[in-house]
Amino acid sequence: MKKQAVAVGFVLLSFMLPLKANAASFSKFYVFGDSLSDTGNVFTATNGLVAPTTAIPQDPPYFQGRFSNDQVWVDYLGNQLGLNPTPYLISNPTIPNQGINFAVGGANSGQGNAIVPSAPLPGVLEQVGLLTQPILQANQKLDPNALYAVSGGANDYLFGQAINPAQTVQNLSNAVALLASSGAKNILVFNLPDLGKIPFASATGLSSNLTALTNDHNKRLADELGKFSNNPDLNLISVDVFSLFNQVEANPGKFGFQDVVNPCVVGTFQTIVSVCAQPNDYLFFDSVHPTTGVQKLVADAALAAIEAKSVPEPATNLGILALGAFGAVGVLKRQQKRSALVLAGRVLDAQLSHTTVEK
CATH class of the missing domain: 1.10.287 (Helix Hairpins)
Known part of the structure; x- marks a missing residue:
């Protein structure tokens, strides 16, 4: 008895016991985005594999084609999931096919590239088309067990000729819709951090304008993503990067940072003036991009969002x-x-x- x-x-x-999905159960990991997610595509496109010190971004001080001093969130989350997607411009049959990273530094939300406009580098919506178009032409579907990540929009506001938040958000929404209609089930979507607080904004006197654009963008994005809530087959996972950066900037010591205002690297991607001695003390590695410590926090936030969506409602x-x-x-x-x-x-x-x- x-x-x-x-x-x-x-x-x-x-x-x-809480019913959480096993993060390692994703079959593959696909990434679409800009320099915050790029793990070597622009670097390869600008001859970085042959001449790393003259490529975009320079290596060193940038780390192996990343726009940071070390790994970016794609690397960290990929390690946590056991999936490391291969940059789409790198062809290496010895690398296991665990997914593809289409993200390109300088990518616009729709088409083209802001920092290498002369090269045929795809925007975020175009990147999604690179994956979905062959699938649809073959009358097939995307892998429903894979994880797909969509982020972007900052380049439209920082370097865009005609700034239009409605169009930028629509491009990202169209990217999500194209993935969903092609068979994707698990889609991560990132909002923007406050662009008015990056060193580039203060250096150009655009802080208030970029903050207003960020707020407008994030509100529109939330509204657009809400339209997908009626699709029971879609596991749409939002990652609140805006709140994460605000928390770090409000209490940097808690997260191990000492300087959340100035960049570690002074200069441009190809004309570097100086590099600080301790990059990990800084929130920003250059005037636009965060250091690897912040990238790790973004990966942790993404994983937490994935796990939260895997728990049933109360x-x-x-x-x-x-x-x-x-x-x-x-x-x-x-x-x-x-x-x-x-x-x-x-x-x-x-x-x-x-x-x-x-x-």
């Missing part, structure tokens, strides 16, 4: 718990009935034996 009670306890406990949890309790009670009742029948059988056997002895 003790063993059965323990078994019932385990049944109840198993239903009470009502669902209660329903599952009630179902588990109901099943456990049923087990107990069946056991009680079985015990009663056994006891009754023993009494009847005893009575029959007593009658036989008397006869």
Whole structure:
């Protein structure tokens, strides 16, 4: 009886535990974005594999084609998921096919590139087309078990000729819609940090304007993403980078930073004037891009958002718990009935034996 009670306890406990998806269950990892997500595409396009010190971005001080002093969020999240997507401009058959990173430094939200306009480098919406177009032409679907990440928009506001938040957000929304209609189920979407607080904004006197654009962008993006809520097959996961950066800037010491205003690298991607001695003390590596420590925080925020979407709603949890309790009670009742029948059988056997002895 003790063993059965323990078994019932385990049944109840198993239903009470949070139901989270295993992050490693994603089959592949696909990334679409700009320099915050680029792991070597612009570097390759500007001959970085041959002449790294003259490529965009220069290596050193930039790290292996990343626009940072070390790994970026794609690297960190990929390591956590066990999936490391290959930059689409790097062809290496020895690298396992764990996904593709289409993100390109300088990518506009729609088409083209802001920092290398002469090269045929795709914008974010174009990057999605690079993956979906061959799939649709072959009358196939994207892998529903893969993770897809979409981010961008900053280059439209920092370097765009005609700034239009409505169009920028529509481009990102169209990218999500194209992925969803092509069979994608799990899509990460990032909003923008406050562009008015980056060193580039203060250096150009555009802080208030870029803050207003950021707020407008993020509100429009939230509204657009809300339109996908009626699709029960779509697991749309929002990552709030805006709030994350605000928390770091409000309390830098808590996150291990000392300077959240100035850049570590002074100069441009190709004309570097100076580099600080301790990059990890800084929030910004250059006038636009964060250091690797911030990139790690973005990856952690993305993973937390993935796990949060994997937990059922409270009502669902209660329903599952009630179902588990109901099943456990049923087990107990069946056991009680079985015990009663056994006891009754023993009494009847005893009575029959007593009658036989008397006869």
